[in-house]
Amino acid sequence: MIADFLLQPVILFFLLGAIAALVRSDLAVPEAAAKTIALYLMMSIGLRGGIEVAETGMTPAMALAGGCGVALSLLLPLPAFGLLRQFGKLDQANAAAVAAHYGSVSVVTFAAGSEVLRAAGMAPAGFMVAVLALMETPAILIGLLLARRTGPDSLAPRGGLLHETLFNGSVVLLVGSFMIGVISGKSGFAPIAPLFDALFKGILCLFLLDMGLVAARRLMDRRALTWRTVSLGIVLPVINGSVGVILGLAVGLDAGSAAALGILAGSASYIAVPAVMRLALPQADPGLYLGMSLAVTFPFNIIVGIAYYRWVSMQLYPVFAS
Amino acid sequence: MIADFLLQPVILFFLLGAIAALVRSDLAVPEAAAKTIALYLMMSIGLRGGIEVAETGMTPAMALAGGCGVALSLLLPLPAFGLLRQFGKLDQANAAAVAAHYGSVSVVTFAAGSEVLRAAGMAPAGFMVAVLALMETPAILIGLLLARRTGPDSLAPRGGLLHETLFNGSVVLLVGSFMIGVISGKSGFAPIAPLFDALFKGILCLFLLDMGLVAARRLMDRRALTWRTVSLGIVLPVINGSVGVILGLAVGLDAGSAAALGILAGSASYIAVPAVMRLALPQADPGLYLGMSLAVTFPFNIIVGIAYYRWVSMQLYPVFAS
Amino acid sequence: MIADFLLQPVILFFLLGAIAALVRSDLAVPEAAAKTIALYLMMSIGLRGGIEVAETGMTPAMALAGGCGVALSLLLPLPAFGLLRQFGKLDQANAAAVAAHYGSVSVVTFAAGSEVLRAAGMAPAGFMVAVLALMETPAILIGLLLARRTGPDSLAPRGGLLHETLFNGSVVLLVGSFMIGVISGKSGFAPIAPLFDALFKGILCLFLLDMGLVAARRLMDRRALTWRTVSLGIVLPVINGSVGVILGLAVGLDAGSAAALGILAGSASYIAVPAVMRLALPQADPGLYLGMSLAVTFPFNIIVGIAYYRWVSMQLYPVFAS
Amino acid sequence: MTAMTTLRRIEILADEPLIPAIEQLAATAGIRNYTLLPTLGGVGQHGRWRDDQVSGATAKIMLLAITGDAKAQHLIDLLSPLLEPHGLLLLLSDVEVVRGAHFE
Amino acid sequence: MTAMTTLRRIEILADEPLIPAIEQLAATAGIRNYTLLPTLGGVGQHGRWRDDQVSGATAKIMLLAITGDAKAQHLIDLLSPLLEPHGLLLLLSDVEVVRGAHFE
Amino acid sequence: MTAMTTLRRIEILADEPLIPAIEQLAATAGIRNYTLLPTLGGVGQHGRWRDDQVSGATAKIMLLAITGDAKAQHLIDLLSPLLEPHGLLLLLSDVEVVRGAHFE
């Protein structure tokens, strides 16, 4: 089953990208294409989640899952910060920045994970997209508190970091698309489904080809990575993901949605959080936090993590359901 | 019904783009993607119009509609110029440049309008695409006459402005795709229909997201816009569009095609005309003419105008048909 | 039948691009879009070839065709070099560089040719994609030998040219996608088929529009082209393509696969080979080799060559089959 | 022969998310006009970067401003303490322009 | 030590549709070789622009030409009257090159 | 007033596939830091080029390096024999920077 999973084209294209980078091929996906595909993925994920919510209506499970998501995003950075300081030997600013990344989420990991769960008949609830959006930003605020940022010398925008955080392009697009899905519903979605539904997996292949290239090239430039930080890039998702699954099952989510909450908790941001950290914590090293999240945790989640969170959810579901 | 229309994803994505810009989000569609999508839209519109003409053959209505289109493109700038000078208080060069924009047409407004009409069972005739292409350029020539451009100091190309005007990329692509549609017909189109037909509305969503961002950002930079020019950005399309619908019905077009002629007459160019004006009338302010056409008239048409022209056509059709 | 072929949208868009360039229109496909589409085409060609091989399994014909491909790529540059020196009056470096281009292959010519053969019920075997990949690089090595390159003054990479040649992005992507197709098979391909299969011909139209622009613009800048080199840009594909077809039939390939081998042999590289030549033979003129392959041979093959190789294969197939 | 005026050319390479803040600093120094130029990648003491991010978090932009010496000095004074923490590159050189008054 | 020659570096920022006409003016001044560079946006006395147009009508391109002083002056004389109406930016500075003869 | 140091600005325009080799030459000359800038097209003695290739074989990139005079000379000496055969453009000029030590 794991083998089946690994032999899916979407994973194989990720590996192909990584191999191309490792053999120092000049293969490259144009930057504008990668950005456009990322926009497409967020629109598609948002729309499809919103349509499902339009079908099922608001449920208590939805509010519960949202609450869990916010709680995870706020709290997971705290133990992560401790581990990064003690075991990772990072200074305060770097530990805080990395912790924020691991409290937040990766949209593409969620997308790949959802496809895996769907293929296995464990499709997560549509509202998990809303949970994804909710989890993107609280971790950033905690990260900034942990850094106890003062800095009169900072270029941080006058409008305040809160604005940057809340209106980050990816957050706006995801939330907006979700709401468009809720408003327009299944019948409104039908005419645009050929783009936003039928092509999703194919386009994900193209994106993961690029992610493979990017992740492996970062790993090869691994100036900022030590064996300690690389280890934490694997330990943190395992811990956070397990906590996510268990919390999801504890509040009564179905096995697929709990697995999805685990995927979210276990994933690390590489879009919204780095953009804010460049402004707010310039002394933290992007080579470190992007190296950990993109070059270690993202591949780990794609190849092992997703399957693992799903397995945990399947094992524990009977325990909580009884 | 208007509400139904406004709740379509394609309109909602336009609003989402506008809101993102208004809250100063960093959301952005890469420039290369926007340009490529624009090419795609023109190819798709051209092909689908051409195929329909291949099916129905040449009809007298086609020649009539074409004649009306050229007449509108040549004549609508004249009253517009008067209004822009008198009420808008613009100087000669600026009034002439803006008038040319309103005599010419917007491809994306036509695309969105056609989808609306089709959804309402009022699909415009395929030859309206040819009318669209015919209307793009005559207004430019009138605009230059109105400006009584002399200027030995101009950088206008040696080949003459006529060349720039006639062989503008968007004109060539639209006319070429239309002719390819006519030549290859329905059976030739079938293998490429999954791209040029099935995906059309989805890709339009992506484009309108970008148009929302662009329009709202221009509105926020509104250095060049006054309450007078903003008002004219709404009044001109209402007048021109009404004239277009009535003329279409008067020469015997069906209600859908007449509404489409109204949409064309009421829309303002933001692709072909600005490119020529930068060369030919450098003293005219692009902040003004792009501000009016992109930031005022385009949103007005998308949100109100299209529905209005359709309503006029439905009301008056029985009058003319009898 | 030839007329039918020429009236296909994909050919008509190539002509449209060429006409737009000839009338000096400002029509342009953004560079990032062209690169992304090229990646897409290679992924799609690779995947679909691999899936077919997954269906049919490995056959002796496959090994034979691969052997023929490598032999052609290694040997065709030799007579080409002679012709280019004698008749073309080129110096050693230029003749060697051009010869390498004609020994190697054009992915897009293969793609267009495969569609033509498929439409005519002569679909080439899936393994021909592997042959395509095998033929890309051997010609480069022969070209460098023919140039008897020495040059201590060269910027050629320390890692050696072999690395550049073998791990060129297009080679890696084509081979990788082929292997992903073999591994994931028809069932793995199904979810991504809407992107990589259904859209293929439509996207090819967009790409050929750009190729038409590029080819005609190069022809108009034809500083480096003489009537001698233009003639060879037509003679070489005819000779090489005929040899390819005959060799294919001689080793027992079906008529469609032999025609495809002719298309490969008759086509000239404009992706992998130029990139290596810029490094390895800087004294050779890119205006010459890209002019010949892109502006002469590519259009010739699209408009005449493909139909000709197919015709040769159909005429001779009975001879060899008996 | 057209008369030329000598002014100062300032170039500032900065992370994309910092550009609005740098525009504000420039305005503080009285510099309102500028041009933004794209970049592809680079290597510095903070390591290698490449415009490979969906987020643009590690993409950099070059801001070019032509201005008089006093305003240039003012902007440089404002930016100096930020160069090290934010990994900025700041370049200054002489440039001649026509219509010097246009740049006041 | 490689010998260097000092020449003039001209940079002209102009709207994309104007570039062919500027190339023709440069040729009139005897300047045939140049390089085109992309830009992203900017602010000037005609307001803010951004490469946000499908039409490219408000996109700008930077033309860079290295040439001798006489030709540079000739081109500047030709361009001067056009700077204001077409909103061009023209910059001139010194630059050293190897193989000075290559640039005649 | 912030203290400035005068250094050398080297710009090298080269075909995209040559960039890694030029980076290696720069490292040989002791220059490790640089920035890469995109280009759109141009005309030179080898004719016209445009970034119209799927392969990028005729696309060019501009490498910008700020360095001291000695290292600049060293790199120029290394590059000089390659300029003609590889169609490179090499420009040298003066530039002032803050934190001169950062560029050693």
Ligand SMILES: Nc1ncnc2c1ncn2[C@@H]1O[C@H](COP(=O)(O)O)[C@@H](O)[C@H]1O
């Ligand atoms: N000497 C230099 N020449 C050109 N670009 C430089 C130089 N030093 C730094 N840079 C650019 O500025 C960025 C940040 O520099 P740093 O703070 O040293 O990492 C680098 O990634 C380069 O793109």
Ligand SMILES: Nc1ncnc2c1ncn2[C@@H]1O[C@H](COP(=O)(O)O)[C@@H](O)[C@H]1O
């Ligand atoms: N002082 C300046 N420094 C840098 N770029 C400038 C400056 N002034 C004008 N520009 C550029 O030239 C364009 C046209 O200038 P203007 O004609 O003043 O609107 C502006 O949009 C900027 O991109």
Ligand SMILES: Nc1ncnc2c1ncn2[C@@H]1O[C@H](COP(=O)(O)O)[C@@H](O)[C@H]1O
């Ligand atoms: N005088 C010049 N000014 C600006 N760019 C130049 C100049 N000469 C050459 N170039 C650039 O360098 C490239 C190669 O030059 P060449 O080797 O002369 O063909 C040209 O295509 C231009 O992009």
Ligand code: NA
């Ligand atoms: Na997380």
Ligand code: NA
């Ligand atoms: Na109009």
Ligand code: NA
């Ligand atoms: Na060949």
